[in-house]
Amino acid sequence: MRQKRAKTYRKLMSLYCMSFGFREPYQVLVDSEICRIATESRIDLSKQLSTVLQGVTKPMITQCCIHELYLQGKSQQSAVDLAKAFERRKCNHREAIPGDDCLASVVGDSNRHRYVVATQSQPLRAKLRLIPGVPIIHINRSVMILEPPSEETLRVKQQKEQEALGPAAAELVKLPQQPSDPPRKKKGPKGPNPLSMKKKVTRPVSVRVPRKSDSTAPPSASDLSIGEKRKREENDEQLTATRKRKRRRKHGGGPTSSVVTTA
Template identity: 60%
Template sequence: MRQKRAKTYRKLMNLYAMTFGFRQPYQILVDSELCKASVEHKIELVKQLGMVLQGEVKPMITQCCIHELYLQRGQQPAVDLAKSFERRKCNHREPIPGDDCLASVVGDSNKHRYVIATQSTPLRNNLRLIPAVPIVHINRSVMILEPPSGTTMRAKASLEQNALTSTTPAEKALLSSSSKSTEPPTKKKRGPKQPNPLSVKKKKVTQLLPQPMKRPPVTMADGKDKGRKAKDDVPEPSGSTTSDTPKRKYMEDDEGGESNLNVESTGPSHKRKRRRKSAAHTSDSVDMRSTDTKISLQ
């Protein structure tokens, strides 16, 4: 089978499956004429039916159709092929023609979802008036699946329209409750928009340092007392005596009458020169000394 034809047949069977509920394995009603045609053209009927319908198939034949093959002479290969199929009970006490039998089994709506494989032209014309009936026939040793009839397409459109407009009891109850409630829906208040967190500068984290202890205010009297206590409490360095401090002696010079500062200490020798006084100051000091000597002599 060509790829384009196989794609077309697949779409047709998807249409029957999605709209009318056909499912695999597909139940195929075969008539006596198709069995004879398949034997004449040497066609593997079951394999070709599976290729045409693009899925698993389940061929079936009615008791009336196989009875027609029994009545005809020289159709033993067709009879053997028909015996390999599943028997479909048609509930006819006396055998009737195959076309009438298949039409009665299909009925007005094909509720059992049969696929009809027949070579009878009158039967095919009658089946086209019934919605959702796939028809298969052989044309010059090629098995063909007929496109859906106008009745089938109209039934498909009506089903789709009903599916769009129909409501279930639960949906009706929901609609009635919604119509009763006339309160307008409350609108949520929108607050100020927050800035983009990626564009906001991060806050600096400050560590909590221990705070210094507060001291009581110091008054003047307390400051003086504390200063005295601090001076008194300072320990003297060990090994230090009053003899360590340098001794100063003022000696008079007989000649010049000038006094020089001589520092004697037990420690290392260190001399410090005294500034010389002015001549007027020295003369006054000499006069004072001379007067003192005179008073003492008298």
């Protein structure tokens, strides 16, 4: 058995043990049809029942179910031998009745003897689902399956839990229901860690200081008006004339220069 299925069956049997008082060894009522399928499929019925119920089992069969196997003839002799190996459960029927009716009468309306029923009959399984606290087993393609608890079983389980809590459960029911928390928004992708990032270096804004040469530089000719251009040209001519005079005086080539003669 797979691990997931075994875990599910263990939880189911713990439910029946806690809520309905089941205990080991589990008493398993077997019908004639499941004995026949077990012999045809070569299934070790006792071993499979212990594996599914996750505990020690005690297979049981009624006289009415064995009588059904006798009616099928000598072809079912192996199934009869398997049924005889199980414990005989007294059904108190003087005359043999159908196996489904016999098992339903043995279980009763409340399953007070805490039987687990292993049957292949669909009508009997539908009838047993209406009775709280009845685990049902059947074989599907050579695999033994424990059915999930019925709605009636879950209802009785919940009722017993509320009775166990007592008046505290009734007070909890009377309390107004608190509004549920709003759904949380899904977080998007996270950014980088700010502590691991380098801090930005803020450089001061450089202010250009004008040089003295820039302040004393004469404006360009395009920035001057017409009158200013003329004044500038005249000043330039006077400046060049004075420079020429100074050069002549320096070299002594002017008309006012005197010739000195020595004796």
